[in-house]
Amino acid sequence: MQVAVWDTYVTKKDGSIMHFDIIAPSEIKDGNIIYDYGLEYLREKGQENQPLTANECNFCHVESVRPQWAESIERKGYFILEMENCS
Numbered sequence: 103m104q105v106a107v108w109d110t111y112v113t114k115k116d117g118s119i120m121h122f123d124i125i126a127p128s129e130i131k132d133g134n135i136i137y138d139y140g141l142e143y144l145r146e147k148g149q150e151n152q153p154l155t156a157n158e159c160n161f162c163h164v165e166s167v168r169p170q171w172a173e174s175i176e177r178k179g180y181f182i183l184e185m186e187n188c189s
Contacts, residue, residue, distance in 0.1 A: 104128040105171065107183075108136050109162040112144065112152050114187065120149065121186040125171055126179060128164045139180040147188065 108124040124140050133156060140154045171181040 103167040103172070103175075104164050105167045105175070105181075106130065106136075106164050107162045108140075108159050110140055110154070110159040112140075112149065112154055112158050114149055114152065118187050120147075120188055122188055123162070123183040123185065124159065125167075125175070125181040125183055127175065133159070133161075136180075139178075139182075143182045 104127070105125050106128045108126070110122050110124055112120045112122075114120050122140075122143070124136055124143070126136060126139060130136065137154050137159060140159055141150075144150055144152055144154065167175065171183075174181040
């Protein structure tokens with residue numbers, strides 16, 4: 103399976119920058135679907151109501167799915183790869 107990686111930077115409520123990738127099947131081209139995935143993740147992290155648009159989230163590249171991502175993509179439709187300040 104090929105997946106698209108969407109590079110995402112969101113300003114947290116405390117002012118720090120949260121960096122994560124939204125990884126979803128490459129067939130999903132609609133940015134609004136990707137942003138919804140990101141907003142769901144932000145709610146899970148207690149960062150609801152933080153902006154997540156094309157200003158914060160951009161398509162980066164396509165690659166082959168990694169085994170550690172596959173289960174989440176099958177279950178939820180996406181995987182979040184936490185990079186910086188995600189806790």
